[in-house]
Amino acid sequence: MKSNQSAVTLSGAPGSPYTRKMLAVLRYRRIPYRYLVNNHLKSGLPPAKPALLPTFYFPCEDGTMKAFTDSTPLIRTLETLFNDRQLLPPSPVMGMLDSLLEDYFDEWLTKPMFHYRWAFDSDVDRASRIVPLPMNIQVNDDMLSTVARAFGQRQVSRLHVVGSNPATAELIEGSYLRLLNILEKHFSGHAFLMGLRPGASDFALYGQLSQLALFDPTPMAITCAQAPRVVAWTQLTEDLSGLEPKDTDWIDDQTELASALKALLSELGRTYVPVMLANQAAVLKGEQEVICHVDAQEWRQLTFPYQAKCLSWLRRDFDQLSSNDQNHFLRLIHGTGCEPLFAKT
Ligand SMILES: N[C@@H](CCC(=O)N[C@@H](CS)C(=O)NCC(=O)O)C(=O)O
Numbered sequence: 001m002k003s004n005q006s007a008v009t010l011s012g013a014p015g016s017p018y019t020r021k022m023l024a025v026l027r028y029r030r031i032p033y034r035y036l037v038n039n040h041l042k043s044g045l046p047p048a049k050p051a052l053l054p055t056f057y058f059p060c061e062d063g064t065m066k067a068f069t070d071s072t073p074l075i076r077t078l079e080t081l082f083n084d085r086q087l088l089p090p091s092p093v094m095g096m097l098d099s100l101l102e103d104y105f106d107e108w109l110t111k112p113m114f115h116y117r118w119a120f121d122s123d124v125d126r127a128s129r130i131v132p133l134p135m136n137i138q139v140n141d142d143m144l145s146t147v148a149r150a151f152g153q154r155q156v157s158r159l160h161v162v163g164s165n166p167a168t169a170e171l172i173e174g175s176y177l178r179l180l181n182i183l184e185k186h187f188s189g190h191a192f193l194m195g196l197r198p199g200a201s202d203f204a205l206y207g208q209l210s211q212l213a214l215f216d217p218t219p220m221a222i223t224c225a226q227a228p229r230v231v232a233w234t235q236l237t238e239d240l241s242g243l244e245p246k247d248t249d250w251i252d253d254q255t256e257l258a259s260a261l262k263a264l265l266s267e268l269g270r271t272y273v274p275v276m277l278a279n280q281a282a283v284l285k286g287e288q289e290v291i292c293h294v295d296a297q298e299w300r301q302l303t304f305p306y307q308a309k310c311l312s313w314l315r316r317d318f319d320q321l322s323s324n325d326q327n328h329f330l331r332l333i334h335g336t337g338c339e340p341l342f343a344k345t
Contacts, residue, residue, distance in 0.1 A: 185263070
């Protein structure tokens, strides 16, 4: 693929957290873009395989357009194609931390997001009727009812994919409430997770909160009541085109980190870490189901090969750090429960 001066093209939808993550990245980075709300087929662009939102289209050397998905590598691609206002921290240790937090929001916070949207009647009703609408806003009412019913039923039937069921509901909701408390405290002293300027993790968090804090009625009410700063932060992070970041704005890994992000890392250690490790072990053994314990409670979920890949990417990044940086990073995460992710096996 090659960079050119023309706008980056992507297709996505407002109800897709990963689309919102990438739109916010493009706005912050002042990268011109063309946003197609699911009409890429009309525009003659190739479909992505698997078809995921958002899909980016980049011109290849031979002049054809190629479809790319997955926000995490897409952020890294945009860093190499566009030089200004980069969002990966220059310090390798902070970069590692940013990637770990990004993965937590992408792979764990999506559980509360999907759970709240599809496990409560009021949320199911709103999402079924509104999430599909931007694809064809002029659809007639009869057709809308049919689409809403089919879409809602499909999504509710997929709750198990993120591990949501009556037995895990409390655990998923508890993790969201604790996260809100941690973030509310963090944002009372810091503009972003990565300091006075955002990193990839800030945008991953924003993507999920664009739904949890601003769209779905149950988590929106909880977030507004419990964490007003988190709601305002989500509104602000949607469009950071006016922020003027400086090189000195990154959070200082030597002094600040211990107090600011340790609580967040401990939250990862409590939920995301045991599930990611058990998932990887189950994928390696070819098992269909992950069974592990979170907070001394049983967690069952279909194995998710993609999440095993996410963990291998994090380990690859860790392995590429110098041994000094590895030790520094391990000191930062010491005592949080995140250490087993990077333990030598
Ligand atoms: N890891 C991907 C996840 C993308 C993803 O799961 N997108 C959802 C929409 S938010 C999707 O397209 N799901 C397919 C479906 O619902 O059929 C990323 O970071 O971009």
